[in-house]
Amino acid sequence: MAIRRSATKRQGLPSVVQLRLTPSPAQADALAAAVLVSNQAATVVSRLAWQQRTFTVLELHRLAYYDVRAQVAGLGAQAAVRAIARVAGAYANRRATKKRAHIFRPHGAVPYDARLMSWNRDARTVSLWTPTGRVTVPYTSRAEDLKAVNTLPIGEADLIYRRGVWLLQVTLTLPKPRTSEPVNGFIGVDQGVANLAVTSDGAVLPSPALPGPINGNGHVRTLRERRHRQRRRLQAKGTPAARRVLRRLSGRERRMMTDLNHQISKHVVREAERTGQGIALEDLQGIRGRARAHRLQRRTLHNWALAQNIEFTRYKAERAGVAFVLVDPAYTSQACPGCGCVSRANRPARGRFVCTGCGLAGHADHIAARNIAARGAAGWAAVNQPHATGLPSARRDRESKPPASTGGS
Structure with missing residues (x-):
């Protein structure tokens, strides 16, 4: 019987919290420049990867690192590394279905790692890389999210600009509990x-x-059909007012689901x-x-x-x-x-x-x-069938595999 278990090699489980940044006008301009530069760099790398049919991170780094830094003004070394990783990830699962190079939106979300940001949890500020230098921006959020940021290990984060608001979606690592046996089926x-x-x-x-x-369920289907008819009507109308309503309604059905x-x-x-x-x-x-x-x-x-x-x-x-x-x-x-x-x-x-x-x-x-x-x-x-070794069958099979050959006679 085919069965897939939920398994992970991490010592903990990932969780994402969303922080709201409150930058000054000058800091907001610097963050906007960082988003534009990062997405421009990712598009440059993506086109080069598509032309050369090179999609793995290591080979793409050797191919594109110096070129992208030369072509994109203000791009830092680590920002170039992250852009290359983004491109490799974009092609990882959908390479066979793509008909052209992947283009990154100019204002799309930009990932930040530990080398591009640093935290002052006591002051509730985060220092973020921009093409003109680091900016230290205050952040706010719900009390439980702030407590999680203060107490849990922080991973990567995505810088997002959405409808006039700067957001930072931060990955945290939660302690992984022990899986209980399903004694009642x-x-x-x-x-x-x-x-x-x-x-x-x-x-x-x-x-x-x-x-x-x-x-x-009937209510869900009714709401979805109503949204579909409304979108079709507004798209057919095509006036500036209709487009404004479409922008206001965008994402509402996705958020409901x-x-x-x-x-x-x-x-x-x-x-x-x-x-x-x-x-x-x-x-x-x-x-x-x-x-x-x-x-x-x-x-x-x-x-x-x-x-x-x-x-x-x-x-x-x-x-x-x-x-x-x-x-x-x-x-x-x-x-x-x-x-x-x-x-x-x-x-x-x-x-x-x-x-x-x-x-x-x-x-x-x-x-x-x-x-x-x-x-x-x-x-x-x-x-999880028991064995004379005392190990479940999945772990026993994993540990009984011979080591990979290292070559030689």
Whole structure:
């Protein structure tokens, strides 16, 4: 059975907090220059990488470092290094699908590492590199975010200019808790379009159990369709006033779905933590390429934030020490959790499941969630099977591999 466990080589878990910078007008101009110069440098490196078909960090550094510093005025040494790393990252996962060189937006977010910034936590200021020299800028945020910045190790940060406000999104390293054994099995979560999430316990999410104004899945679909019709109407109108409204509405639907996915993942993780269970979700990687949908349904399918909910559930489970696995999604909605019969005839309608073998009936999404939970438990047991050495099978296999050959006879 195919199963993917949530694993990390880090000693801690990443977390991101957002700080609001309050620069003076002169400091704001310096930060704007830093953003422009960094993105210009990244675009120069990207075009060179595309021309030479060179995409790894080391080879790209040898190829582009001196050229980009010569072409972009005011670019510092470490800023050039970060620009090269950004380009390598941009091509890392989507190189095969790109038809032209990647162009970085002039005002896009710019990453800062420890060599480009330094902190004075007592004074609540951060010193940031700019082409004209360092600027020391005060920052503010929520009390819990300020406490995290003061007490946790700080990693990289992204400098962002958004609607007249300077933000710094800072990566922190949280201590990683020990993963608890799922003594009471797994909660399976089936994701879909008609229902965002249905758990093996029978919960349909979102629901009135979650905070916020969203009443349910039908309400979500209604809001998304309304936003779509509004965007089409304004885009067709094309007047300056319509464009202003589009700018004001930009990102509203994305923020709504992000908030919903946060609420759903938080609810599932809290239930698993409370009941001593693990969490199992379907491995939906590549689902958009495999799934076939009517042309009127493609926009809905391709705009659905399935991967985001998986990622939110994963990191929340890691923080809580809850077991998390991804399972094979094949036939989860056509298999009977009672007798194991797998047949397309078990689905007489989209929302109905009636087993042709034993007669078990229920909602198709709930049946799928039960199958996901069972696969999660079986996969976890196989991965953590005890051995005479006293090590779980996954660790035993990892430690029994022979060392890599270093050459020679």
